[in-house]
Amino acid sequence: MSNTETTNSDANILESIATLKNESNWDLNAQQLTDEDIKVLVKELQSNKNCNVLHLHLNNITDDGVSYLAEMLKVNQTITDLYLGANNISDRGMIALCQALSHQNKTLIVVDLTYNQITDESVNMILDLFKINSTLMGLIIVKNNINKTTSKFQCDISLNSYKICLKYSNDITHNKEISNGIETYLMLKKENETLVNQSTYWNEDDRYKPFTKLTSTSIDSSCQIIYCGANEFGTDGLHLIRQNQNCQVWFFEPIPIFYDKLIHSKEILEILKTGKHHLFNIGLSNKTQIIPITLNDIKESQALSLVNILNKHENIDKVLNYEIILRDIYEILFEFNFLLKTDIIINGELNLLHMNCEGCEYDVIERLYETNLIKYIRIIQFASHRLNSLRQTINHKYCCLQQSLTNTHKLIFSIPWAWERWIRYDLI
CATH class of the missing domain: 3.40.50.150 (Vaccinia Virus protein VP39)
Structure with missing residues (x-):
């Protein structure tokens, strides 16, 4: 990516942050956000006390971007809902999130990772997470590459x-x-x-x-x-x-x-x-x-x-x-x-x-x-x-x-x- 493209990308995400920084619901769905954008975003979220719900569906976020979010979640105690569906997240990103949610973060209630590339390799860590974290009520991983788990991972039949x-x-x-x-x-x-x-x-x-x-x-x-x-x-x-x-x-x-x-x-x-x-x-x-x-x-x-x-x-x-x-x-x-x-x-x-x-x-x-x-x-x-x-x-x-x-x-x-x-x- 050229310096001009990087500057334009930073400008766009900074503009979005300026618009949302006092809101509780941050809608950043389908904004073509990259890992570099997420790096800029987490700097604001580390200290922001207003954002409760963070929507990041339908972007271009990979495991690197999720790792940035995971580090932010270790200090952020305000976000309760995190939506990361339809990105490009695999087991490495899933593991980073599980590590952050196992000990440091006790605020998140719902994490949506629908339609990514998470596989069976993450299943045991996910199950262990629920044994440790009593705050997390929903981890949605419908339509990932998970085969050996039960149907609840494919379609959440418990939802109203x-x-x-x-x-x-x-x-x-x-x-x-x-x-x-x-x-x-x-x-x-x-x-x-x-x-x-x-x-x-x-x-x-x-x-x-x-x-x-x-x-x-x-x-x-x-x-x-x-x-x-x-x-x-x-x-x-x-x-x-x-x-x-x-x-x-x-x-x-x-x-x-x-x-x-x-x-x-x-x-x-x-x-x-x-x-x-x-x-x-x-x-x-x-x-x-x-x-x-x-x-x-x-x-x-x-x-x-x-x-x-x-x-x-x-x-x-x-x-x-x-x-x-x-x-x-x-x-x-x-x-x-x-x-x-x-x-x-x-x-x-x-x-x-x-x-x-x-x-x-x-x-x-x-x-x-x-x-x-x-x-x-x-x-x-x-x-x-x-x-x-x-x-x-x-x-x-x-x-x-x-x-x-x-x-x-x-x-x-x-x-x-x-x-x-x-x-x-x-x-x-």
Whole structure:
């Protein structure tokens, strides 16, 4: 880093400190802070008596930066909540924190290290920490590289937010074997002719609401949208193009018979001719793989438009078999140049990830957190589904997904088994 860059960086963090120094809640999320910035920050925090909550999510802090924070915590007795999610912290940083919290600091109540690179090597020290430090109530390490520990390290089921989500997502299905909100609504309407409020269970029109902060105000900023699950007609993608004319939309549809209808659609062909928008016969997942499916599989994935075909043909799934290509979302983001990586620096962002893909939403979002790429997605919008294959555990999976998203994004609207939208915190 040049002297000019160092000076500019110091100036930025000093300006932030000057603004916050008399506040109790210091919000420094998504400020691209480096270890050098943290070195400047801790000098103020060593003597500051006002800061109680320190937010450092979504920055570029490594083990060195955490070591600076750990040294500061040995003398600071004011900070009670420290948030370090979605940085680049490994076991060395975790150990430095544990050492500071084991003996010198008795003030911190919550430390959030969600979505970093902490491994099993830190587990024993973490467990020992709780034996020594009776003040610390929560050490959140969801979505790190921890394998041998119990599920509490992957999803904190003790949180009230999790319990509320679990009850809500279960109650809204009325304990029936339904796949999405519209099925619940139709079931209730059929069972009881009294008025049933559809908006309680199904909010499909919400996904068409205009977006706030979809694009940057920068003159040279582009707008890229991934639309996964275009189905037969690409309805949502076409709406996104009309609504956001400066944006480029990438249509992904893995089912061959759906893709075939898309590629022959007059409306789709017109937008493809512009050269601005693109259509691919692939789906998104947490890894690249080819999966064989039958027409019956497609039907069970709530592809309702195929029901009539199934009724007209005998033994159709015995003669019609397909292979679908699923691509790792991590690979796609770089391969299609949504993000650019040079050495350890990642540039760019995806403006909108829009998914209606019959269950891929779980694997895709989890993969984005595992790779720490979730912080490069401005807005996430998806329909959640109750997959047949995961019906017994799907409510738990959904609520863990909700818990994960709250670390980097703010919920705008949501109904379980219907539509929801999340916007990155720094855009609020």
